[in-house]
Amino acid sequence: MTPILFVTDLDHTLVGDDFAHEQLNEWLLAARATGSKIVYSTGRSLIRYQELATEAPLFEPDLLIASVGTAIYSQLDGTPSSEWQEKLTPGWDRDRVMATTAHFSDLVLQAETEQSAFKVSFFLTEEAAIELLPQLDTLLKQQGLDVQLIYSSGRDLDVLPRHANKGAALTFVRQTLGFAPERTIVCGDSGNDIALFAAGSERGIIVGNAQPELLSWHRDHPTPNHYLAKSHCAAGILEGLEYFGFR
Ligand code: GLC
Ligand code: MG
Numbered sequence: 486m487t488p489i490l491f492v493t494d495l496d497h498t499l500v501g502d503d504f505a506h507e508q509l510n511e512w513l514l515a516a517r518a519t520g521s522k523i524v525y526s527t528g529r530s531l532i533r534y535q536e537l538a539t540e541a542p543l544f545e546p547d548l549l550i551a552s553v554g555t556a557i558y559s560q561l562d563g564t565p566s567s568e569w570q571e572k573l574t575p576g577w578d579r580d581r582v583m584a585t586t587a588h589f590s591d592l593v594l595q596a597e598t599e600q601s602a603f604k605v606s607f608f609l610t611e612e613a614a615i616e617l618l619p620q621l622d623t624l625l626k627q628q629g630l631d632v633q634l635i636y637s638s639g640r641d642l643d644v645l646p647r648h649a650n651k652g653a654a655l656t657f658v659r660q661t662l663g664f665a666p667e668r669t670i671v672c673g674d675s676g677n678d679i680a681l682f683a684a685g686s687e688r689g690i691i692v693g694n695a696q697p698e699l700l701s702w703h704r705d706h707p708t709p710n711h712y713l714a715k716s717h718c719a720a721g722i723l724e725g726l727e728y729f730g731f732r
Contacts, residue, residue: 488520489731490664492550492655492681493672493722495527495534498692500541501718507542509719512732514544522662526550526651528637528677531558531565532598553635553643553677554654555603569657573603576631577646585628586644591617595641603646611639618642637676638696652680655687670731672722675699686710690725693717 491513493499499506513523525546527534534551537543549558555573556565582605586592591613595606609617614636625632625644635643635650651673659669670688671681675696682689682703689711691703703713712728714721726732 486516486519486521486731487668488522488664489516490522490524490659490662490669491516491672492524492526492658492669492687494651494674494678494681495525495529495537495541495543497674497694497718498672498678499525499719499722500537500543501694502720503542505716505719505723509723510542510544512723512726517547522547522664524548524550524658526554526655526671526673526678526681528553528641528643530598530601531556531561531563535561548658550651550654550658552599552601552604553645553649554651554680555601555645555649557654557658569654570603572657573646573649575648577603578630579603579605581628581630582625582632582644585624585630586621588624589617589621592621592642603649605644607642607644608640609636609642614639614642635677635680636698638698641677643677650680651677652682652684655681655684659687670726670729672725673699674718682706682711688712688729688731690714690722690729692721694721 523546557569592607599606631647666686672690676698679702691713693714694717712725714724716724
């Protein structure tokens with residue numbers, strides 16, 4: 486098989502059905518033996534990735550994209566790529582993001598482990614989000630803050646630098662590793678994965694248990710490059726690999 490770049494979200498995408506996950510692992514490891522690269526792209530910080538790795542049958546990836554695309558690790562030794570972080574710095578002012586978001590009492594800061602130099606994350610209920618997100622967006626723009634808001638799973642709000650998301654990190658990694666979009670597969674289930682599917686002409690697998698925000702984006706952006714699986718989690722990925730003729 487021609488080598489592929491396989492990039493997958495973890496929670497509720499690769500992880501969630503241990504039986505199918507182990508079956509997919511066999512396929513991925515065989516693909517890796519012939520030159521394919523396996524990349525995990527998660528919203529979690531490195532610390533929370535390591536927690537998950539003790540609970541789920543995860544093998545060590547070739548690269549880990551963590552914290553919603555704001556940190557790229559080639560080794561899981563705690564040092565993210567400085568080349569990538571330098572690209573995120575222009576226009577990003579974390580202190581002013583904190584000051585602006587403090588005006589909204591519905592924004593509840595997530596755990597300290599999930600806050601980082603280039604990511605500020607909150608919990609926000611779906612009901613509150615409807616009015617708050619446009620207001621926050623307007624206020625941030627008025628302050629001249631060039632950021633993006635990513636809302637996932639009716640629960641998580643990430644405020645990120647304009648140039649950081651899972652899609653931008655994917656493109657950086659894909660170009661660094663030298664894979665064409667047609668030889669690249671991305672998999673996901675929720676709002677922070679939309680950027681993976683929007684990045685370009687990569688082949689995309691949306692698992693059957695995807696969240697409403699990703700499903701509605703998929704409906705609004707039809708393309709033969711994306712496949713919406715019937716099965717959930719890793720079983721949906723296996724289904725998609727077959728659909729695209731990779732397996
Ligand atoms: C993960 C992260 C969290 C983030 C969410 C959505 O759960 O731990 O900080 O908000 O993904 O991107
Ligand atoms: Mg997920």
